[in-house]
Amino acid sequence: MASSTTTLKGDEFDRQLFESVLKRRFFFTEAFEIYRLSPNFKGDNRGLFDYGPPGCALQANIVDMWRKHFVLEENMLEMDCTVVTPELVLKTSGHVDKFADWMCKDSVKGDYLRADHLVATVLKARLARGTRGLVKDSPNLEQATIDEYNGILAKIDNYDGDGLAELIKQHGIRNPENNNEVLPPVPFNLMFKSTIGPSTAAPIYLRPETAQGQFLNFKKLLDYNQGSMPFASASIGKSYRNEISPRTGLLRVREFLLAEIEHYVDPEKKQHPRFREVSDIVLPLLDRETQLSGKTTSRTITIGQAVESKVIDNETLGYFMGRIMLFLAKLGVDQSKVRFRQHLANEMAHYACDCWDAELLTSYGWVECVGCADRSAYDLTVHARYTGTSLAVKEVLPEPVKVEEWQATLDKKRTGPRFKKDAKVVQSAVEALDQVALESLAAELEKNGAVVIETPALSDGTMNVELSQELLAISKITRLQSIREYTPNVIEPSFGIGRILYSLLEQVYWHRPNDAARAVLSLPLAVAPNKVLIAPLSSHPQLNAISHRLSARLRKMGIANIIDASSASIGKRYARNDELGTPLGMTIDFDTLTDGSVTLRERDSMVQVRGLEDEVMAAIRGLLEGTETWEQVTGRMEVFGAQEEDY
Ligand SMILES: Nc1ncnc2c1ncn2[C@@H]1O[C@H](COP(=O)(O)OP(=O)(O)OP(=O)(O)O)[C@@H](O)[C@H]1O
Numbered sequence: 161m162a163s164s165t166t167t168l169k170g171d172e173f174d175r176q177l178f179e180s181v182l183k184r185r186f187f188f189t190e191a192f193e194i195y196r197l198s199p200n201f202k203g204d205n206r207g208l209f210d211y212g213p214p215g216c217a218l219q220a221n222i223v224d225m226w227r228k229h230f231v232l233e234e235n236m237l238e239m240d241c242t243v244v245t246p247e248l249v250l251k252t253s254g255h256v257d258k259f260a261d262w263m264c265k266d267s268v269k270g271d272y273l274r275a276d277h278l279v280a281t282v283l284k285a286r287l288a289r290g291t292r293g294l295v296k297d298s299p300n301l302e303q304a305t306i307d308e309y310n311g312i313l314a315k316i317d318n319y320d321g322d323g324l325a326e327l328i329k330q331h332g333i334r335n336p337e338n339n340n341e342v343l344p345p346v347p348f349n350l351m352f353k354s355t356i357g358p359s360t361a362a363p364i365y366l367r368p369e370t371a372q373g374q375f376l377n378f379k380k381l382l383d384y385n386q387g388s389m390p391f392a393s394a395s396i397g398k399s400y401r402n403e404i405s406p407r408t409g410l411l412r413v414r415e416f417l418l419a420e421i422e423h424y425v426d427p428e429k430k431q432h433p434r435f436r437e438v439s440d441i442v443l444p445l446l447d448r449e450t451q452l453s454g455k456t457t458s459r460t461i462t463i464g465q466a467v468e469s470k471v472i473d474n475e476t477l478g479y480f481m482g483r484i485m486l487f488l489a490k491l492g493v494d495q496s497k498v499r500f501r502q503h504l505a506n507e508m509a510h511y512a513c514d515c516w517d518a519e520l521l522t523s524y525g526w527v528e529c530v531g532c533a534d535r536s537a538y539d540l541t542v543h544a545r546y547t548g549t550s551l552a553v554k555e556v557l558p559e560p561v562k563v564e565e566w567q568a569t570l571d572k573k574r575t576g577p578r579f580k581k582d583a584k585v586v587q588s589a590v591e592a593l594d595q596v597a598l599e600s601l602a603a604e605l606e607k608n609g610a611v612v613i614e615t616p617a618l619s620d621g622t623m624n625v626e627l628s629q630e631l632l633a634i635s636k637i638t639r640l641q642s643i644r645e646y647t648p649n650v651i652e653p654s655f656g657i658g659r660i661l662y663s664l665l666e667q668v669y670w671h672r673p674n675d676a677a678r679a680v681l682s683l684p685l686a687v688a689p690n691k692v693l694i695a696p697l698s699s700h701p702q703l704n705a706i707s708h709r710l711s712a713r714l715r716k717m718g719i720a721n722i723i724d725a726s727s728a729s730i731g732k733r734y735a736r737n738d739e740l741g742t743p744l745g746m747t748i749d750f751d752t753l754t755d756g757s758v759t760l761r762e763r764d765s766m767v768q769v770r771g772l773e774d775e776v777m778a779a780i781r782g783l784l785e786g787t788e789t790w791e792q793v794t795g796r797m798e799v800f801g802a803q804e805e806d807y
Pocket residue numbers: 401403410411412413414416418528529530531654655656657658659660
């Protein structure tokens with residue numbers, strides 16, 4: 161499509177105006193709005209939104225593109241798992257103990273504030289006041305203070321509770337809304353808790369991510385994939401996080417659509433067969449060291465170079481970062497407003513060993529829209545350990561190889577009577593011990609005469625046993641190995657669809673020159689909610705009939721379209737659809753009745769061409785399928801030029 165004529169620069173962006181367009185056109189609205197206005201409404205509906213028709217269509221188109229770009233392109237195994245998750249699963253995965261953010265309480269009003277956001281908001285405001293003279297007569301900040309604040313902000317995600325408490329104390333940080341003091345940060349678990357059925361004895365959580373359902377089915381997925389590695393599963397579904405204080409519209413919500421890929425890979429073979437397809441893509445990277453040095457400027461580097469120099473840990477991680485970049489480009493994201501930021505050590509989720517976020521630049525600053533984490537073997541290992549179900553891969557070696565290894569043997573004559581119905585569980589726990597564990601246990605057994613090993617849950621609820629030398633022997637043996645067993649590592653690209661949708665909308669929003677009331681959303685054809693507006697110039701029944709026929713023709717081609725036969729001026733109708741991001745407009749007038757010609761208007765340039773109905777239909781199809789550009793269409797059809805549109 162033609163490029164926008166007045167792209168809004170960062171400073172000119174008027175969020176209020178932009179959001180009023182989205183609300184007016186019903187992209188989304190706050191949930192339970194009419195109840196929230198009631199004096200009896202006690203709840204908190206922040207972070208809960210309903211999508212209206214264009215928001216819904218845009219979301220569906222993004223998801224459709226995601227499915228084609230990832231699931232279809234890579235033969236991923238898609239799953240749809242339940243939201244309701246037993247506590248035990250999330251206890252094992254570490255979410256019950258660790259999936260928390262730090263929050264501070266306003267000492268007077270009792271409001272809760274997310275601690276890292278509080279510090280960042282206050283320091284940013286001080287910097288804005290003290291360096292840009294935003295507040296009249298406010299003193300300029302000393303350069304050393306400016307550097308200190310910037311340094312803190314560059315690594316704000318790296319502070320734990322104590323670190324945040326120290327910052328709050330040291331910098332006299334208070335609630336910016338009322339200047340009240342805040343209490344020291346405490347952790348708040350972000351999962352919504354409930355119970356299943358009438359019994360309170362069966363606690364559940366709404367899943368905070370789709371990943372766990374995929375991991376629990378790993379054995380079945382591997383079988384379905386004929387035991388072949390590597391492979392990926394994928395899932396799209398609602399996830400829930402009880403965010404402490406959501407204030408940034410669609411960017412931080414409590415219920416959101418997550419699209420996640422879990423790519424299972426041999427830990428010793430993290431090369432990717434299609435790596436060469438992405439190795440020349442240039443990525444803007446903001447790595448860990450740069451952030452720790454207090455800087456926030458990313459550097460551009462090809463994925464190939466980044467993997468070779470180990471800035472990106474391995475090919476598979478690099479491959480997915482490249483695929484994420486290509487996906488965002490297809491959606492219409494401004495490539496100069498994307499960067500990949502590496503997680504700092506404390507920021508990383510409890511399961512991750514490396515993580516890069518794809519961040520998009522918005523009026524709220526850089527926003528994480530896609531997380532790309534190497535979860536190592538963490539999840540499969542903990543679930544296998546707890547349940548005693550093997551989630552390992554057995555690889556048949558091309559030739560048997562001689563291996564020296566530690567072997568643990570239980571004396572079953574003794575362990576049977578000793579552990580009774582738990583004997584099998586104890587045995588599976590011993591069998592699950594890896595070589596590193598066996599080596600240190602062998603030394604411990606020799607030294608102390610007994611060792612304690614972790615087990616899946618036993619009948620008395622405990623999860624470990626003591627094994628003396630009488631019950632357990634650990635020795636080094638040499639054997640011929642024909643099967644290698646390993647727990648796969650997982651590379652996980654995780655896409656917050658709502659964040660991508662909102663950031664994209666901000667990036668494609670602009671208005672006609674000198675007319676802030678005429679907003680345009682330059683959404684690409686592929687994701688625009690409606691592709692074609694059909695506008696009859698009069699309400700004449702014959703023109704109406706043609707509109708419906710054209711609409712049906714487009715529908716038959718799978719092209720979403722909308723008829724606007726209202727009495728509003730054609731300029732108004734175009735303007736309305738510019739705000740909806742509709743890329744093309746077909747106008748039907750009385751000439752259509754005599755010579756069968758129709759007009760096709762392009763949203764961004766407002767240029768119109770005229771041709772026979774079939775020609776215009778072919779142009780629309782070509783534009784949608786990407787076999788023709790708008791420039792080519794204007795080259796071969798009669799051009800009207802940009803029309804002055806009465807509004
Ligand atoms: N509260 C939320 N609202 C909307 N999208 C979210 C929210 N939390 C996470 N996401 C999306 O889910 C993706 C994967 O989640 P992940 O756990 O990596 O996020 P996160 O690091 O916890 O995010 P943040 O640091 O912003 O809280 C994110 O990249 C983001 O797009």
